[in-house]
Amino acid sequence: MSVGTEIMQACIVAISAVFTQNILLAYFLGLCPFIGVSREIKAAFGLGLAVIFVLTCTVLLNWIAYHYVLVPLHLEFFRFILFIIIIAAFVQFVEMVIERYSPFLYQQLGVFLPLITVNCAILGAALFMVIRDYSFIVTIGWGLGSGTGWFLAIMAMAGIRQRLAHDRIPRGLQGPGVTLIIAGLMSLAFIGFAGVLQGQ
Amino acid sequence: MIVSTLIAVLVVSSIGAALAALLALSESYIANYGECRITINDERELTVQGGKDLLSMLTAEKIFIPSACGGRATCGLCKLKVLEGAGPILPTEEPYLDEKERASNVRLSCQVKVKGDLRISIPQELFAIREYRARCTRIVDLTHDIKLFRLELAEPGTMDYVPGQYVQLLAPKYEKNSEEVYRAYSIASDPAQRDVIELIIRLVPGGICTTYCFEYLKEGDEVRMNGPYGEFHLSDTDAPMVFIAGGSGMAPIRCILHHMKNTNSRRKAVYFFGANEVREMFMMDEMHRFESELPDFRFVPVIAKSDASEAWDGETGLVTDAVQRGLQNASEYEAYLCGSPGMIDASIKVLLDLGVKDTGIFYDKFA
Numbered sequence: 001m002s003v004g005t006e007i008m009q010a011c012i013v014a015i016s017a018v019f020t021q022n023i024l025l026a027y028f029l030g031l032c033p034f035i036g037v038s039r040e041i042k043a044a045f046g047l048g049l050a051v052i053f054v055l056t057c058t059v060l061l062n063w064i065a066y067h068y069v070l071v072p073l074h075l076e077f078f079r080f081i082l083f084i085i086i087i088a089a090f091v092q093f094v095e096m097v098i099e100r101y102s103p104f105l106y107q108q109l110g111v112f113l114p115l116i117t118v119n120c121a122i123l124g125a126a127l128f129m130v131i132r133d134y135s136f137i138v139t140i141g142w143g144l145g146s147g148t149g150w151f152l153a154i155m156a157m158a159g160i161r162q163r164l165a166h167d168r169i170p171r172g173l174q175g176p177g178v179t180l181i182i183a184g185l186m187s188l189a190f191i192g193f194a195g196v197l198q199g200q
Numbered sequence: 201m202i203v204s205t206l207i208a209v210l211v212v213s214s215i216g217a218a219l220a221a222l223l224a225l226s227e228s229y230i231a232n233y234g235e236c237r238i239t240i241n242d243e244r245e246l247t248v249q250g251g252k253d254l255l256s257m258l259t260a261e262k263i264f265i266p267s268a269c270g271g272r273a274t275c276g277l278c279k280l281k282v283l284e285g286a287g288p289i290l291p292t293e294e295p296y297l298d299e300k301e302r303a304s305n306v307r308l309s310c311q312v313k314v315k316g317d318l319r320i321s322i323p324q325e326l327f328a329i330r331e332y333r334a335r336c337t338r339i340v341d342l343t344h345d346i347k348l349f350r351l352e353l354a355e356p357g358t359m360d361y362v363p364g365q366y367v368q369l370l371a372p373k374y375e376k377n378s379e380e381v382y383r384a385y386s387i388a389s390d391p392a393q394r395d396v397i398e399l400i401i402r403l404v405p406g407g408i409c410t411t412y413c414f415e416y417l418k419e420g421d422e423v424r425m426n427g428p429y430g431e432f433h434l435s436d437t438d439a440p441m442v443f444i445a446g447g448s449g450m451a452p453i454r455c456i457l458h459h460m461k462n463t464n465s466r467r468k469a470v471y472f473f474g475a476n477e478v479r480e481m482f483m484m485d486e487m488h489r490f491e492s493e494l495p496d497f498r499f500v501p502v503i504a505k506s507d508a509s510e511a512w513d514g515e516t517g518l519v520t521d522a523v524q525r526g527l528q529n530a531s532e533y534e535a536y537l538c539g540s541p542g543m544i545d546a547s548i549k550v551l552l553d554l555g556v557k558d559t560g561i562f563y564d565k566f567a
Contacts, residue, residue, distance in 0.1 A: 043291075069215070078212050085212075089219040096223075096230050100315075107288050 003137070010141030013134070017145030019193040023121050024153040025186055030121030034154050035179050037115070039165075044158035047116075050109040052147030054094070054116050055125055058087045059143035062126040063136055076130075083126045091117045121150055156186060237317045248314060254280070255310040263322065264329040266368075266429040268384045271310035278309045284319040286312045331426045332356060332367075334397065339419055342482035345403040346448055348388070349413060350396060351423060358394040359428060361387060363459040364452045364536075364564070367397060367427030371409035374416050383409035386538070386564065387428065388451035390458040397425070400451040432538070432564040434459075439534045439560065440468035442527060444519060444547050446475055449539030450483065452564060456536070457490050457497070468496040470526070474519025474543070476504045478512055500526060519543070520550045530554035537563035 023029050030051070037047045062083050070076050095113045098105045116122065125146045129139050160182055169178050233250030238257070240246065248257050255271055255278050258264075269275035276296035286307055289297065293308045312318075338350040353359060359367075368382040389398035404410045417423065434441075434456060443453045453471060460467065475481050487499040502515040502522040515522045527533065535551050537544045544563050551561055 065215075069211075073208075073211055075208050075211060078208060081212055082215060085216050085219060089223055092223055093226060096227060099313075100230050100233075103287050107290070 006135055006137040010138045012141075013138055014141035014145030014148075017142055018149040018152060019190065020196060022149040022153060022190055023125060023146045024150050025183070025190045027124065028187075029124040030119045030150055031183075033112075033115050033119055034150075034157065034183070035176050037112070038154050038157040038161055038179065041155065041158045041162055043112075044154045046108050047112045048151030048154050050112045050116055051119065051121065051150050052144070053109075054087075054091060054113075055122050055147035055150070056140070056143035057094075058083075058090050058122055059125050059129055059139055059146075060136070061086050061090060063129060063134075063139045066130060079127070079130060080123075083123055087122055087126075088117050121146070153186065157182065233315045236314050238314065239317070239319045241321050242319070250314045250316070252314060253310050254282070254312040254314055254318070254320070257314055258309065262331060263327070264331065264368075264426045265309055265322070265326060266329075266384075267310060267382070268368075269310075270381050273308055273311050276308065279306050280309045281305050281321040282307045282309075282312055282318060283321060285316050286318065287315075328360070329426060329429065330356060330359075331424065332359060332397075334423050334425065336417055336419055336421050336423055339417070342400065343480050346480075346482065347401055347403075347414065349399045349401060349417070350389075351399065351425075353395050353397065354422070359397065360394065361391065361428035362433045363387075363391050363455040364433035365428040365430040366432075366452070366564075367399075367425045368429065369399065369409060369413075370424040370426075371412040372424075374412060376411065377408050381408055382426070383407075384429070386430075386432075386448075386451040386455070388454045390462070391455060392458070392462050400448045400454075402448040430564065432536075432562060434536075435534060435560075435562070437534065438467060440532055441470075441536060442523065442530075442533050442551075442556075443469065443471040443536045443538075444474070444523060444543075445471075445536075445538035446473060446519060446543060447480070447539060449543075449564075449566060452538055453536070454483070454486075457487075457494070460497075461490065461493050466495050469494070470498040470500060472519050472523050472526070473499065473501045474504070474522070475501070478503060518546075520546050523547065523550055524554065527554060530556050534560040535562065537561070539566055541565045 017023065020026070024031070024034055033047060037043050065082055065086055066076075066079055070079055070082065091113050098109065125143065129142060134142055157179070161179065164178065173181070231251055235247055236250040238246040238248060238254075240263075246261055248261070253271060255265055255267060265278045265280060267275065267278040269277075271278075273292045273296070279296070279301070281304060283305055286305075289302065289307065290311050293311050296308055297306060332353055333355045334351040334353045336349055337352050338348075340348040340350075342348055364386070366384045366386045368384050371377060371381050371383060373380060385399045385401055387397055388400045389396050401410055401413050403414045432452060443456075445453050450473065457471075460469070471487065473481075473487070481501055481503075484501065487501075491497055491499055500515060500522060502517065502519045503512055504516070504518060515526075530551070531554075533556055535547070535556055537547050544565055548561055548563070552558060
């Protein structure tokens with residue numbers, strides 16, 4: 001494949017990851033922070049941005065580690081452990097750097113970074129990248145697209161929940177209960193995009 | 201097969217080790233904030249190695265700020281004014297700071313990291329707080345899960361405190377506890393004996409410090425604590441008082457009663473002491489002795505469940521019901537409450553219903 005077609009492919013993968021194959025609404029990955037931190041738009045925005053950043057960076061780091069370390073050594077089955085170690089180390093490193101050099105970013109994203117280490121969307125994205133055999137350039141599109149898709153989903157949910165905050169919800173459904181029902185409805189709505197693109 | 205497995209394990213472990221080494225290395229460069237100066241009340245200056253939180257740095261310099269949770273941003277006690285150098289308020293602090301506090305630069309000192317020069321202000325009375333070494337000379341079983349610990353101060357030899365205040369006792373490292381922690385306990389002893397601190401402690405299942413006190417601390421052992429802390433004390437008025445406290449909540453009330461006796465106080469007082477069963481009652485003789493020693497003091501023990509097999513001729517039911525029945529002209533009273541948050545909240549509700557002014561209700565929640 002030429003670089004041009006790869007970039008084209010990367011764009012298609014990115015758009016499909018946002019809408020038709022949304023990592024949260026189609027695969028239900030990263031649900032815990034999605035439910036826990038979607039009460040306010042402000043917090044959801046910070047967490048969403050942090051997920052886009054960490055997801056894109058770690059999926060690329062994991063691509064390099066997979067193709068240049070694990071594949072040559074025939075240790076592909078170790079990818080679960082290796083990916084988790086790389087994600088955790090990367091998140092720690094980023095937290096340390098922004099705490100030192102960017103108080104503003106630390107204020108906005110710092111508290112969310114430890115939450116992200118255990119966000120399964122991050123690990124899921126890296127594992128899909130392996131299963132679907134993406135090239136490096138396509139992986140860039142995949143990382144950005146999945147992160148943006150997750151960001152979009154949590155922002156939409158936070159917007160809905162902020163409006164729901166003053167509504168009368170039956171006691172048994174308050175909190176996570178109604179959130180899960182809304183997530184299901186949003187997921188159904190996103191299935192409507194399924195015919196738009198068929199790219200993986 | 202074995203060789204390839206070993207190689208696989210070796211490869212992954214070495215990648216992990218390399219990443220850990222990289223992190224450790226970058227920590228010593230990136231998270232190294234060098235020497236920082238902390239200016240306290242514009243008169244004292246400390247030079248410290250930056251990178252840790254303000255609370256632990258002040259503790260290391262023997263300046264003790266009250267803290268019950270040990271720096272986990274859950275108790276909200278370690279508030280200080282940080283006038284310069286703290287950066288914006290962190291999301292972890294937000295729930296504990298109201299608008300007035302935010303406007304006057306109040307911060308949780310356990311969350312403020314020292315990354316540069318700071319200018320802070322510490323209330324003068326906190327400088328009276330010191331670290332004490334003491335010897336545990338007596339442990340008395342009061343009930344099945346409450347003990348009295350008598351601690352004789354060694355260094356410094358005496359402590360000046362206001363009756364109602366508390367100390368923070370150090371639980372050292374032991375089998376089930378990997379780090380030193382401080383926990384708060386009210387002083388229960390006679391304030392006239394300035395060289396003795398008595399604590400009344402209830403065993404919390406799984407609690408770090410109470411497990412240490414109940415299972416590891418023996419008579420003759422040395423203990424460490426700091427203090428005194430707290431705003432719970434008698435007001436300067438002559439208003440009649442109602443004390444409500446159950447279990448180990450008796451500690452500060454006992455100290456206050458001793459103080460009233462020492463100062464020949466003529467204030468009218470009634471103490472409602474609630475317990476579930478007869479076997480949870482303790483120090484009854486001593487409390488009844490206060491009734492004869494103080495001019496106008498009444499002790500009302502209340503049992504929630506009275507069992508026919510046990511002799512009990514006192515009040516029964518919830519302690520709040522007993523207060524409702526036993527308190528006349530409640531609006532004149534000041535109330536002093538001590539114990540679990542649930543008991544205190546229930547009592548405040550009953551007292552307000554009876555007409556006690558909310559400015560006349562003082563409490564110490566054992567959270």
